Amino acid sequence: MSEEKKGKNNFLEKPTSRREFLKKSVIGAAGAAFSVSFLSMFTDSAEAEVLIVADGIVISDPVICTGCRRCETNCTAINDNKAHPYISRVKVGQNYNYGLQGPAMYYWTKNGQMGDFTIIAETCRQCESPRCAAACPMGAITADPDTGARVINTKKCVGCGNCVTACPYDIPTIDPEINKSTKCNLCEGEPTCVAGCPTGSLKFVSWDKVERTLIERERIIKGQAIY
Template identity: 25%
Template sequence: MGEVESAVEQEPYVITIDYTRCSGCRVCELACSLSHYQECSSNLSRIRLVEVTVAGVVAAAPTLCQNCCDPPCEKICPTGATRRDPESNLMTVAEELCIGCKGCVHGCPFGATAINPYRDAAFRCDQCGGFPVCVEVCPENVLSYWPLSVVSNRLRRKRKKMSANFSLPAPTVL
């Protein structure tokens, strides 16, 4: 296998969220808990649906681990249980090291880490080993699973287009 083929196979994937499409049905939460724990429970889901209010309108917003470049959850973990997996590049929790202190829960700016009520250990999205069930079952196609390079290129193009349409007013002399 050539270098290029190997690099393509190892490219990380990310779950993207189109918040404008979410109806708040919670199918993603139930499917996640069912696939990981054979139980339908929002408390066991690795994807969370939170309600946000924007301009007086309440909307549902799915949230999951963003696998931050400089993750606060990793810095705050006293045992080293929260760490980046070198193979998948995802943030993971080594349950055997987790003491359930909730530091990572409080440190996550996205609210994506939770404590498993049965194991008293932190847990977060693991992308279902490369086949995220939440993406598969979402009836509104809110969630998508893309290679990171595709998402990065789309964001770069969007920023470039936005900056081309934005101009600062001429400075005024006082």
């Protein structure tokens, strides 16, 4: 694995809060190098296994996302043979509430962005050392040999929910109908959510552009969203 790719993956490791993430993103934009991954900073000696680098990740552009949630429907139609936005690998609905004090439901895990009409679709970061994989007692989360996506082996998954708790992005979700976890598998390198996005908000970004794209995205969010 090249040092360049390792550095890009370390950039994606999740800090303790979005505000801290933004702080580190600004530092990164100024050219500082992160020599220690976020994962090693916030976990104990039971470190996650380092997996092969994924081809890239899906990133949303909050400027042109309309919140139509078509990506959620397309995702589950292809991967689960049903329209079930709750288990989608793209998370638009969890940011659909209105600000800090607005209406809330049990699956809305964020503070909400729509108070100022900013809609943020959260996606899997395909972390180099995924916490979801480290937390799985069955070893059900591994790297796809072709795309490098962190995928769930449903034959091994027991629906314990450890991956759900471990992921700082709230991406893995337990399908209540089959008691199995779901997360982004990059659709064999051709993400359905990207292909079906009517505004082009969702893009599959290769590793050589991931860091720059995420820094710009977080700048937009910092300037527009409510925290």
